[in-house]
Amino acid sequence: MSVRGSIANARSVVVKIGSSAITTLEGGLELDRLNALVDACESRMRAGSDVVVVSSGAVGAGLSPLRLRKRPQDLATKQAAASVGQLAMAQAWSTSFARYGRVVGQVLLTADDIARRAQHRNAQRTLERLRALRAVAVVNENDTVATTELRFGDNDRLAALVAHLVGADALVLLSDVAGLYDGDPRRGGARLIPEVAGPEDLDGVVAGSGGALGTGGMASKLSAARLAADSGVPVLLAAAAEADAALADASVGTVFAARPERMSARKFWVRHAADTNGALALDDGAVAAVVGKRRSLLAAGITRIEGRFYGGDVVDLLDNSGAKIARGVVAYDSAELNGMLGRSTSELPPEWRRPVIHADDLVAHR
Template sequence: MRSFSNELKTVVVKIGSSSITHDNGIINLQKIDELAWELSNLKNHGINVILVSSGAIAAGAKKLNLVSRPRDTVGKQAASAVGQVALMNTYNRAFHEFGYEAAQILLTKQIETDLMMRENSKNTFEKLLEMNVIPVVNENDTISTFEIEFGDNDTLSAVVSRIVNADLLILLSDINGLYDDDPRENPDAKLICEVVEINEELEKMAKDSNSSVGTGGMATKINAARMCMEKGIDVVIANSEELKNIRKIVEGEEIGTIFKARA
């Protein structure tokens, strides 16, 4: 069984676009319902939960009947503005089914460097958690393009984790964890179960994402892990295909790759 650096009181879960949409870009309602069940069940066990969710651009592109996901930044911003409404409506319905309310929080990466923004967001998170609400976070794509261009919310989830002093960040992806080589190209690639230090050799193992829906590759996940580890927050990268992995991870099962926080 796996042990964590801290008692799990607050858990941040990040899920990528490809994990909650079908191949055609439409929101996968079954996945949303399963995710809502898992997070609501954590709440039932007394664990504070924050969800960082991508998917707005993909959902918006489909709503706008676009042939494919926009490639230009302003096109992505427009698609996100439309898709965010559909995405939050779906999350709100799903969480309500299990007795919880969802709150939409749109942030920019600048919350970590702007002291007033940071304090305001921290206070809002704390109040929502106190009110037993599940915050659903995404980047404010209409005014910020950092995550659009660089990370599919991996970086933002690390920023949120640092602000709320989370005990664990779970990064759900379409891969089982960090491998010593790309498992899609090398069948002999081995899963690395635990990382205690991020060095140059480990960074070379990261590969860019090949997903047409998401933008975040392993490199952004490793960077997110580094940001959390230095603040005493454990990070687990795991496959989103089986969302019951969330509860298994919290229960200490050795799933995915854990990046252990520094003491």
Template sequence: MDGGRLVVFKVGSSTLVDDAGSLDRAFIRSLCDQLARLMDEGTRVVMVSSGAAATGRDVLGMSERPTDLATLQACASAGQARLTQAYADVLAERGIPCGQVLLTRRDVMDRDGYLGARTTLGRLIELGAVPVVNENDTLSTAEFAFGDNDMLGALVAALLGADLYVICSDVEGLYDANPTEHPDARLIERVTEVDHDLTAVAGGAGTSYGTGGMSSKLRAARAMLAAGIPTVICRGRRPDVLVDVAHGERLGTRFEPATGSAHEGGRKLWIGLAEVPRGTIALDGGATRAVLARGASILPVGVTSTSGTYDAGDVVTVVGDDGEVIGRGIARYSSDDMARVRGLKLDIVARFLGQDRAQPAVHRDDLLVF
């Protein structure tokens, strides 16, 4: 899309509510003030906002987060209108329209849906509106849910080709140890690769209001590294945080690809971020190194195991020899056939399935490497 710099902001539930668990309207006013300032400078903005379920709990008079899906969806339904209206009311005072966009994975699983979401969001931005995006929790099911808005924000940033993705959290950023348990923990200011050591320091969700913890933020940041989109995790309650981070001030933890590193195109990002994986394949050491170092296709001989039930053409998660997720891709074999051909060279596969079906387990053109 033409225009100025595009920044996608994600704000979590734990940042949006006050100590009593109610929607903090004064804080939303501060966020909208900052969005308006950035737009006055020519920056295009998108707000991925959690908080519908937490707001709905307040609307429905609930003191604790419900555990059953039906009640959670009822809370989201009751809270979504109030949440979006809170943004719309403040932005309207500044002459800025607001558009609500609710998504589930089902909406973007097929390529046409993915491109349709991009078109709608892009047109809202062109018309001078602030898209307020959230997961459609009233309709989503476990199978098609994003699980948290960190990954939803990453998907939005990827499909729009954003210049920056900012995750506003209730912590300063990523530390080298859990700061609640280790007072001497140090903030990690810059990351160029999300490896096993880094994922080991990520913990679970920090409050009763949110669904995502640091591990979900790392997954989103890792996807953004593949997309070539810088990502910042920072404290959302810091004064003027949206403006300062958009201006390049060093805040929180910044994830940025190493200079000269390649990034993936839209189709691979769709495979890795939008599609629902139906199974998992695990690789041996040689295949893992070939994928990570050379961007090679995955041959059956390098597959050590498969789990889940999937058809040829479905997306699978790819796990390296150390058990870490290294990517997602489109399987060329069904789960039954993958179990038969794993560990075999292609000439042997041809004897079982025929020469025309002897092919990579996942071709490099269909593989997003995280």
């Protein structure tokens, strides 16, 4: 099946709505646009698909009520605008889906909720339960409490993480652009790229930053699309104005082919969602075993420990030059590992003979 066919026939779809698709600087939340997007989602659900919405726009929706003329730059004002906008958005999504007799559940997440394994699982269970109860989950970053250190950076990345979190079969990114171009379409002469099958299709592509209302932009959409596709989820990037076609047969925009095998939820969390709490430097033999042969990491191959961490934390793995080559879930505290460095398994006490990082908990960067 083609990439567009797999997206058109996906049973579970995450739909990300960009800020510019439902808000304006002058008028705040645009209900007509939001209703049109809900109509498209409803048509997809009536065709048999589960739909999870990831909605940007909380800050944008709060600007007009607070008489702010532009998107604020300081964190406190952004969070104040988001606190007003999130309420308005929740009501708008709920009212719009109620036209079809559907109940909406709002799910607010911070990066910390995804990075920490326990919160990650709780968010996953909540979203699964909402779907089982036939409610429509509308997800947004919790801008009212997220700090600079905790932010996803943009809701495109959040959408990619949510797509894997709920086991979606496709991710649809809807914004104010018709797809991925090889340059800035506003300047003329740019060519739409209909399909990205691999990194070679992105040679020469120039991606810009966000606009007046959003924190994303083509760069963030491209990054999110590649993140989702790398984990096994095909992606469609299209204009919100073409939502009907995007959600009906995926005949518009740019599609990103997914890797053949879907990454396990745990490995996806290790690679893309978890924070790291330290690092382990490896000798050449250990690098070859971890990266080339996908073997477990043993104490004998570790030359240096960086940082303080505990068993169950995620750490980076470094080669001799200090480059990050992998990351994984470590089985020992940093204090324990200090007494194990460079020692073969046979030289260690029985309680220290399990791998430092098991192959099932290890993800190489290349």
